[in-house]
Amino acid sequence: MKILLTGATGYIGRRLLPLLLENGSEVICCVRDKSRFRFPEKLTDKIQVIEVDFLDPGSLNKIPDDIDAAYYLIHSMSGASNYDELESISANYFIEKINRTNAKQIIYLSGIVNGRSLSKHLSSRKAVEDILKTAAVPSTVLRAGIIVGSGSASFEIMRDLVDKLPIMIAPKWLNTKCQPIAIGDVLEFLIRSLLNPLAYSKSFDIGGPDILTYKEMLLEFAKAKNLKRHIFTIPVMTPKLSSYWLYFVTSTSFKLASALVSSMKTEVICSDNNINSMLGITPIAYRQAVERALKKISEDDILSSWKDSQVSGLLRGNVSQYLKVPKKGCYIDRRKRTVIDREYTIARIWSIGGETGWYYADWLWDLRGFIDKIFGGVGTRRGRTNKNGLHAGDALDFWRVVYANKAEGKLVLYAEMKLPGEAWLEFKIIGNTLYQAATFKPRGLMGKAYWYCVLPFHGFIFDGMLKKLIQRPN
Numbered sequence: 001m002k003i004l005l006t007g008a009t010g011y012i013g014r015r016l017l018p019l020l021l022e023n024g025s026e027v028i029c030c031v032r033d034k035s036r037f038r039f040p041e042k043l044t045d046k047i048q049v050i051e052v053d054f055l056d057p058g059s060l061n062k063i064p065d066d067i068d069a070a071y072y073l074i075h076s077m078s079g080a081s082n083y084d085e086l087e088s089i090s091a092n093y094f095i096e097k098i099n100r101t102n103a104k105q106i107i108y109l110s111g112i113v114n115g116r117s118l119s120k121h122l123s124s125r126k127a128v129e130d131i132l133k134t135a136a137v138p139s140t141v142l143r144a145g146i147i148v149g150s151g152s153a154s155f156e157i158m159r160d161l162v163d164k165l166p167i168m169i170a171p172k173w174l175n176t177k178c179q180p181i182a183i184g185d186v187l188e189f190l191i192r193s194l195l196n197p198l199a200y201s202k203s204f205d206i207g208g209p210d211i212l213t214y215k216e217m218l219l220e221f222a223k224a225k226n227l228k229r230h231i232f233t234i235p236v237m238t239p240k241l242s243s244y245w246l247y248f249v250t251s252t253s254f255k256l257a258s259a260l261v262s263s264m265k266t267e268v269i270c271s272d273n274n275i276n277s278m279l280g281i282t283p284i285a286y287r288q289a290v291e292r293a294l295k296k297i298s299e300d301d302i303l304s305s306w307k308d309s310q311v312s313g314l315l316r317g318n319v320s321q322y323l324k325v326p327k328k329g330c331y332i333d334r335r336k337r338t339v340i341d342r343e344y345t346i347a348r349i350w351s352i353g354g355e356t357g358w359y360y361a362d363w364l365w366d367l368r369g370f371i372d373k374i375f376g377g378v379g380t381r382r383g384r385t386n387k388n389g390l391h392a393g394d395a396l397d398f399w400r401v402v403y404a405n406k407a408e409g410k411l412v413l414y415a416e417m418k419l420p421g422e423a424w425l426e427f428k429i430i431g432n433t434l435y436q437a438a439t440f441k442p443r444g445l446m447g448k449a450y451w452y453c454v455l456p457f458h459g460f461i462f463d464g465m466l467k468k469l470i471q472r473p474n
Contacts, residue, residue, distance in 0.1 A: 001023075001024065001026065001068050001069075001072070001195070002025070002026045002027075002028065002064070002066060002067045002068050002349075003020055003026070003027050003067065003068060003069050003071065003194070003306050004027075004028045004030065004063060004068070004069070004070035004071065004103070005017060005022035005029050005030070005065045005070075005071050005073070005075055006030040006052075006071060006074050006094070006142070007029065007030070007071075007072075007073030007074050007075070007192060008029035008030060008031050008037065008049075008132045009031050009032075009033070009036045009037055009038075009393065010073055010074075010075075010304070010309060011072075011151060011153075011305065011306050011309065012073050012109060012186070012187075012190075012304075012306035013029075013302045013304075013353035014038070014302050014303055015128045015187055015304055016071065016073075016099065016187055016191075017029065017040060017047075017161050017192055018040050019187060020178045020191070021046055021047070022042060023191065025046070025317060026046045026047075026048075027046060027047050027048070028048045028050065028064060028067060029047060029048065029049045029050070029061065030050055030052040030350070031049060031051060031056075031319065032051065032052070032053055032062070033051070033319055033393070034049055034051055035200065035319050035320045035323075035392045035393070036130070036319055036391075036392055036393030037049050038391055041449050043282060046081070046124050047295075048236055050062040050063065052096060054074060054090035054093055054094055055086060055089060056092055057093045057096065057097075060093060060094070060096075060097040060254045060260070060393045061097075063097055063101070063196065065100065065101045065102060065103070066101070066102055067101050067102060067103050068102070068103065068104060068105075068195065069103055069104060069105040069106070069107065069194055069195055070098055070101075070103050070105070070106050070107070070109045070137075071106075071107050071108075071109075071190070072094060072106055072107065072109075072128075072132060073109055074087070074094075075087070075125070075215070078259050078426035080362060083124065084120055084123065084127065086112050087124050087125075087127070087128050088127050088128065088131060088392050090128075091127075091128045091131040092131055092150065094132075095131065095134065095135035095137075096134060098135060098137050099135055099136045099137060101137075101204075101269065103137050103409075104137065104138070104139070104193055104195060104216065105134055105137065105138055105139070105140060105199075105200060106135060106137050106139040106140070106404060107139070107140045107142070107182070107190060107193055107194065107450065108132050108139060108140070108141050108142070109129070109144065109186070109190065110124075110125045110126070110128070110129050110141050110143045110144075110203075111263075111268070112140065112142050112143045112144065112145045112179070112205050112268040112270065112271075113125070113126045113141055113143065114266065114267050114268060114269060114270070114271065119259070119262035119263040119265070119266060119468055120259070120262060121259045121260075121262065121263050121379045121425060122263055122266065122439065125370050129141050129311055129330055131205065132278075133201075133451045137222055138200035138201040138299060139198075139201065140193050140199040140200065140201075140202060140203075140204075140434070141202070141203035141204070142186075142189050142190065142193065142203075142204055142206050142256060142275075143203065143204065143205045143206065144180070144181055144186055144205075144206050145178045145180060145207055145268035145269075145270075146178050146179075146182065146217070146268070147180070147181060147182075147183055147186055148180050148181065148183065148289040148290060148293060149182065149183025149186075149289070149293050149296075150183075150284065150293040150294075150296040150297050150301075150302045150303075150305075151302045151303070151304050151306060151307070151385065152183060152202055152305075152306060153256060153260070154180075154260070155250065155290075156250070156251060156252075156305070156306065156307070157246060157250045157251075157252055157260070157458040158221050159221070160249060160250035160251055160381070161209065161218060161249060161250060162218060162221050162222045162227060162229060163225075163227075164249060165229070166227075166228070166229060166230070167229075167230045167231075167232075167247065168218070168230070169216070169229045169234060170231055170232065170233050170234070170245075171241070171242040171245070171261075172213045172233050172236075172237070173214065173231065173242065173261065173264045173265050174215040174218070174231065174233050174234045175213050175214075176210070176213060176214065176265060176267055177211055177212065177213050177214060177264070177267045177269060178212065178213075178214065178217075178264075178267065178268045178269065179207035179208060179210070179211050179212075179268060179270050180206060180207070180208055180210065180212065180286050180289065181206055181208045181283055181289075181340045182283065182284050182288070182293075183283065183293075184284070184288035184289075184292070185206070185208065185283040185287075185289075186206065186303075188279075188281050189204075189206050189275070189279065189281060192279040192280070192281065193255075193279065195284065196279070196364050197376070198327075199275075199278075199434050200280055200450075204272070204275040205270035205271050205273065205275075206273075206275060206283075206284040207269070207270040207273070208284065208285060208286055208289065209283060209284075209285055210285055210286040211269055211303050212286060214264060215233065217286065218231060219231065220286060220287055220290065220338050221290055223287075224290045224294060225294065228321040229415075237259050239258070239262060240258075242257075242261045243257040243258040243261045244257075246260065246261065246288045247373075248373060251307065251379075251381035251382045251383065252322055253378065254376060261288070261339075264358065269286075274312065300386055300387045300388065302386060304385075305385040305395075307383070307384075307385060307395040308393060308394050308395050309386055318370030318441065319392050319393050319401075319402050320392075320402070321399070322400070322402045322414040322424075323402045323403050323412060325412065325424045325426060325437075325439050326439070326441055328425070329441060329442075330440060330441045330442075330444065331439070332437055332438070332439045332440075333357065333435045333437065333438040333455075333458045333462060334422055334435070334436070335435075335437075335462055335463060335468075336433050336434060336436065336466075337356070337433070337434050337466050337467065337469075337470050338432055338433055338470070339429060339432050339433060339434050339470060340370070340432075340470055340471065341472070342409070342429060342474075344360075344472060345429065345434060345469050345470060346406055346409055346429065346468045347388070348468070349411055349469060350360065350388060350389070350404075350406060351387060351388055351429050351462070352385035352396070353379070353396045353397045353399070354383035354387065354397065354472065355383065355387065356387070358461075358465055359464075359465050359468035359469065360461060360464030360465040360468050361460065361464060361465075362459060364457065365397070365421070365461075366380060368398075368417070369381070369397065369398055369417075372398055372417040372418055375418045376418060377398065377416070377417045377418035378398050378416050378417065379398060379417075380397040380398055382395045382396075382397060382398075383395075383397065384396050384397070390404040391404055392404055395416075396413060398415060398416055398417040399414065399416060399425065400413065400415075400416050401413060401414055402414045402416045407455050408428075409427075409428060409429030409430075410426075410428040410429070411425065411426070411427045411428075412425075412426045412427075413426070415423040417439075418448075419441055419447075419450070420443050420444065420446040420447040420450050420451070421441050421442040421443040421447035421451075422440070422441045422443075423438070423439065423440045423441070424437075424438070424439040425437075425438050425439075427436075427469075434466065434469060434470060436462060436465075436466050436469075438458065438462060
């Protein structure tokens with residue numbers, strides 16, 4: 001069985017891939033950037049990776065004709081302002097290609113679309129669903145509301161709010177009802193719908209057994225963490241103020257916060273759950289889903305996170321485009337130290353950022369992140385997905401990993417903070433020497449002024465950090 005998996009580097013795609021492989025499927029993974037694709041540890045001989053841009057119909061010719069089914073997992077809530085138009089174009093190009101293959105089914109993960117007044121995000125999902133239904137190939141649409149799982153955007157926002165705010169003065173949309181579903185159950189629906197004739201040419205709402213308000217979800221989340229929280233809702237907070245509230249308190253981007261706020265004003269409750277009995281699935285309760293997700297986080301076992309998607313930052317295009325660090329017209333701060341224990345230093349480099357911090361003058365890194373947030377940047381709240389693992393494409397505070405090779409001892413980061421230019425931070429071990437380079441390519445006079453303003457701090461921060469990467473604590 002040959003399955004086409006679009007969005008293979010996305011939150012759902014990364015988790016669905018190993019399940020498809022376990023079922024014995026051969027999987028064709030469609031990605032925009034091969035450098036961001038992570039091969040599972042086993043069964044790599046059953047994976048084919050192709051670079052496809054669904055806005056470029058010519059690139060879709062790489063998709064083989066002998067596929068049995070296709071998962072359409074392409075979404076973009078917070079990219080370009082006209083993302084709804086782009087999603088419709090992508091869906092049309094997709095069905096044009098799929099109609100020329102041997103595929104017997106298209107499976108699409110959408111959002112629950114209750115009510116007549118839909119947000120731009122949910123309207124776009126519904127429009128894509130309608131386009132896919134026009135294909136000659138039967139489609140199965142699974143509509144989900146809030147997905148509860150380690151690394152999901154909704155889950156991470158709730159975690160931020162619960163962890164940071166003992167008392168919340170929140171917007172009235174926290175009283176909106178929804179029907180959350182565990183990520184494990186979403187994946188189970190996606191797997192059991194595959195090539196199941198009972199699911200052909202049908203749409204289903206999928207959700208857990210609990211119907212809760214967002215306020216109830218936050219309070220239940222707090223109980224799962226043994227935290228006491230108080231939430232007061234007020235009617236005067238506008239959607240824009242609500243978006244800023246989420247943006248400054250949580251790790252989300254402002255565009256994503258705006259998209260979520262507009263969607264959270266609409267109830268998302270399943271209208272028909274007959275798919276549960278049809279596929280033999282009993283979704284777990286919200287509290288259990290939260291506890292499972294928290295356990296995954298405590299074990300540092302997060303398979304995918306929304307933070308690693310490109311929409312969480314400022315990066316545009318493939319990660320590999322930022323790999324070659326320029327020298328011409330750049331300011332470069334170079335430092336080096338002799339390595340005492342190579343393995344120890346590499347472990348320290350690969351653990352940098354997030355909860356670990358930057359080993360020296362962390363308060364200055366936090367201050368820079370706060371300033372970045374004020375000017376509309378990503379700040380440092382994204383942290384990192386895993387405590388000890390780094391891969392190309394991962395978010396790392398206000399950096400993006402563009403190259404990570406432990407065996408080679410080389411890590412290259414690209415800055416996604418708001419800057420009058422572009423910046424890279426590079427670590428590499430050659431022989432018994434650790435080289436560290438901070439490169440800045442200024443944009444105009446403001447860029448040059450910025451470099452000289454921060455230059456006095458470089459000796460303090462970078463030299464201290466380099467020393468900590470080398471020396472074991474006493």
